[in-house]
Amino acid sequence: MTLLWKTGAAFAAVGVLSGAFGAHGLRKRPGMTPDSIHAWETASSYLVYNGLAMMLVSLHPRFASHRFAGPAIAAGGLIFSSSILALVLARDRFRFLGPITPLGGSMMIAGYISLIF
Incomplete structure (x- = not known):
C-alpha cells in the first residue's frame, strides 16, 4: 500500500473519530455554541472526504x-x-490559527485542481 493510501485511511479514521466525539462528547463541554459544533462537523467531514479522495x-x-x-x-x-x-x-x-485555516483550504483546492492537468 502506498503512503497516499495510508494517509487517506488515517484521515478517514480520524474524521470518523472526531465526528463521533463531536456528536457525543463535544456538546457537553461548557461554552460550546451551535457555530462551534458546526465548525467541528465541517472539519470532521473534510477529513473523511479528503481521506477517501486520497485513497x-x-x-x-x-x-x-x-x-x-x-x-x-x-x-x-x-x-x-x-x-x-x-x-x-x-x-x-x-487564535493565531484563524488566518491559517484558509491557507489549508487553498492547498487542498490546488491539489485537486492539479489532478485536472
Whole structure:
C-alpha cells in the first residue's frame, strides 16, 4: 500500500473519530455554541472526504505518484481541519490559527485542481 493510501485511511479514521466525539462528547463541554459544533462537523467531514479522495487517487495509475496533488491535499487537509478543531477546543490559546485555516483550504483546492492537468 502506498503512503497516499495510508494517509487517506488515517484521515478517514480520524474524521470518523472526531465526528463521533463531536456528536457525543463535544456538546457537553461548557461554552460550546451551535457555530462551534458546526465548525467541528465541517472539519470532521473534510477529513473523511479528503481521506477517501486520497485513497481513490492512490488507486489511479497516473495520479498515484503525482508529485503535487497527494501532498497538497494531505497537507492542506491537515492544516484546514486541525486548525478548526484546535480553534473549537481552545480558541483563546490558538487564535493565531484563524488566518491559517484558509491557507489549508487553498492547498487542498490546488491539489485537486492539479489532478485536472
